[in-house]
Amino acid sequence: MSNNQSEPVDLKKVKLEYRVILDLIPKGSSVLDLGCGDGKLLNLLVKTKNVRGSGIEIDEQAVRKCASLGISVSQQDIEGGLSDYGDKSFDFVILNQSLQQVVKLEYVLKETLRVGSKVIIGFPNFVYYKSRLQMVFDGRTPVTPSLPNMWYDTPNLHFLSISDFLAYCRARNLTIEKAIYLDGNRPVKIFPNFFAQTGIFLIKNRN
């Protein structure tokens, strides 16, 4: 068995999406990763930022991989798992590429803001320009690198755009401390709702 736990990290090989999130989190923070998957992001955070990290993940195979990396992880669904934590238990709660898959989205968002001082949210932008082209010209539900599944086997329940999320934060009185937009491995500076495949936001409750 390979000793995954002690392998050093080469940040150059890390995808931009993860590097952006790493940059948002100061050294020594406490971090909860909701839907942490195979634990790669948490492992990076533990190795490079010395965070006190834990994750929640429902998939047994993914949880196995987290264990190989030496990550503390609970095999639970996000909705059930969040209520286990007290208020402000973590400096950061990460909800990366899992927001669009939770059933009770509003409840989960409220809970993350209760459990964490700050929340990092990353999601695929449904109105990325190539998606728009597929819808308008092909008349098909879009399939893109950030939304790779066909309509019949997608785990996604909510399809939202960057503009949708910005409007939501305004309506719910949430402060956006930082917003980063990506098109794959490239940052997007202009018209993010058109050119970005992914939006990553650092948010907190106002006041």
Next chain:
Amino acid sequence: MAKIIERTAKDIGLVETQYFAFGNHPGELALESGEKLGPVTLAYETYGTLNKDKSNAILILHALTGNAHVAGFHPDEKDPGWWDNMIGHGKAFDIDKYFVICSNIIGGCQGSTGPSSINPKTGKPYGLDFPLITIKDMVNAQAHLVRSLGIKKLLCAAGGSMGGMQVLQWAVSFPEMVATAIPIATSARHSPQQIAFNEVGRQAIMADPDWQDGHYYGKSAPARGLAVARMIGHITYMSDVSMAEKFGRRVKEEHADRKFSPDFEVEGYLQYRGDNFVKRFDANSYLYITKAIDRFDLTNGSPLEKIFKAAASVKFLVIAFKSDWLYPAYQSKEIVKACKQAQIDVSYCELNSTYGHDAFLVEVAEQEHFIRNFLRRISDE
């Protein structure tokens, strides 16, 4: 130390049970009931080598009818210890790295002081004069054993079912003595359903005319009652699916010509298990231990997370099995939740298995993955 006489690639070979005696007057073991027990003998086995700074010791705790013989072979035995698939060279609890101790419990009948032991005051077996014991009493006795081995802090306490209860009690009672805890298929307190099954077992024993209010030693033991108790136990350890897979509705090949003799394989299996059990287990011990399990309530009336604050320094790996209906996963999740609220480092996995409660004894590969990696993380830190 257990003498390792012979060893194959992964197996431990021959091992011996050791006996630790303590609690001579006036240093008797003070029990939760206020009574005192002494002298006390605890049976235990050890495997592997204790390192120089005595920091690699792992304590394994057993379930209701288990014993100290967790791995390796005793002379003339064809089956190894009860968790041999998990403990050995390169196994989940790797004895090339760790010094593994398995301790029996007080109240038992497999080498440790229990109701079938001789009461020094009367020179006869205790019977029902044996004091009521609790999970906490069992753990207090084990702490004497661990200290006697010169170990200040265990790297880990691990066990399933009642063994898991002892693990939880260890973490709460002696947090300075345990770095990590692995409670498996267990609960922080027994539920009414769990108590109910145990009560039926106890009633079966006490309804056996041979039970004689517990004073049957030297006469015929309440074998029928104890066998029925064991049969009920076995039903609760399996699952609907595992029973269907193991027996189906298959009919026994040979069966007696009486009206209600067993027809189905499942009936024969239960009878066989029951009859075998009475050869190795004492009915009074079954009463005392099941009562200790039923009375187990780590919360003591407070919220569990408050109790767990005492164990804030202990790291937890909690394991449950999806088909375990005797110790359902929600009970493990309660432990996980309390850990989280007490800011304890906790990992939780809910493993797929069709074996029901027995899964903790047979689902080796999955448990090994999680336990090996957890212990490696802890050892690296």
